[in-house]
Amino acid sequence: MDAISTLIRMARLEASVDVRCLLTGSHTLDNPPRPPGEVPFHVLLEGSCVAESGGHTLELSAGDVLVLPRAGQHRLRVTAQAPPVRAERREGASVTTLRSDGVPSVDLFCGHYAYRPGAGALLFGGLPDVLHASFGMAANSPLRLLGELMRNEASIDGPGAGALLASLCEALLALALREGGTAERQTAAFSGPWTAVVDPGLQAVVDAVVQEPGRPWTLAGLAEVAGVSRATLVRRFSTATGVGVAEFLTRTRMTVAADLLTTTERGLDDIAASVGYRSASAFGRAFRAVTGTTPARLRRSAARRST
Incomplete structure (x- = not known):
């Protein structure tokens, strides 16, 4: 299994569409901070809007996916050349719709990813504050078919629509992690994720480490995987x-x-060895430095959440 698929599987995500916005006229959508363990996302399938988050402003167009790993307060503005138009909120069986009168000029899905303590927090914690991927809606866009499926399920809102939309939203994240870092999409304010490296040698390094975390990797060994010198690997990887x-x-x-x-009952010594550490104590120190908690506390926290 490739690195992105492995990471998403380990994150144990639960995706959900909070509201579909079918809007005409001008609107301001204020989004409060999400609680711990939730990451908001937005998918714009038609029209345009402006996202404001953390002091940054980002213009979104049809075919854009926006993920906000820090879950902070943010705002979306639909700045149509028209006065504000009243929008009515309608609760469906699985999908809530915010719709204004008239033919909508904006089709926007707003939702969130929920994750349990552990791998999900580390996955999102390693992403940029604002993850923005632009796919467009042309015939060859990977978002075109996915978007049509989302629209159909939301419109029908029949049995299983919630589960189907959740799966489609998980696929959206995979697309964003894979494509969000290409050079033409990066800006000074919004960088791509490390999962989206386009250099084949660096991709090989990422895949190798994710698939074999317990291997005694050295810089020389990883440089060999990438097919470059150690100095070149360090420079290219960081850039x-x-x-x-x-x-x-x-x-x-x-x-x-x-x-x-969080998903097994394996002992700490066994887990430490599985990720390349010779002792549980060395593993514990490294784990706390990265996560801010101990392996035992994380396990207890996950156990409490599952009961």
């Missing part, structure tokens, strides 16, 4: 991902460890 090779290696190992701690 492409925003993190150092050692930090990436440790964070990936802790993500795998968090998944094992």
Whole structure:
């Protein structure tokens, strides 16, 4: 399994569409901070709007996906050349719709990803504050078919619509993690995720570490995987991902460890060895440095959440 699929599986996400917005005229959508363990996202399938988050402003157009890993307060503005138009909120069986009178010029899905303590927090914690991926809605866009499926399920709102939309939203995250970091989409304010490196050598390094976290990786060994010198690997990896090779290696190992701690009953010595540590104490120190908690506390917290 590839690195992105593995990471999403370990995160144990629960995706949900909170509201579908079918709007005409001008609107301001204020979004309060999400509680811990939730990450908001927006998918714009038609029209345009402006997102304001953390002092940054970002213009969104049809085919854009916006994920906000820090779950902070943010605002979406539909700035049509028209006065504000009243919108009515309608509760469906699985989908809530905010709709204004007239033919909508904006089709926007707003939702969130929920995750349990552990691997999900590490996955989102390693992403930029604002993850923005632009796919467009042309015939060859990967979002075109996905968007049509979302529209159909939301419109019908029949049996199973909630589950189907949740699966489609998980697919959206996979697309954003895969495509959000291409060079033409990065700006000074909004960088892409490390998962979206386009250099084949760096992709090979990411996949190798995610698939074999317990291997005694060295800089020389990872440079060999990438097919470059150690100095070149360090320079390219940092430039492409925003993190150092050692930090990436440790964070990936802790993500795998968090998944094992929260989904299995394996002992700490066993888990430590599985992610490349010779002792539970060394593993515990590294785990606390990355997550701010101990392996035992994380396991207890996950157990409480599941009861």
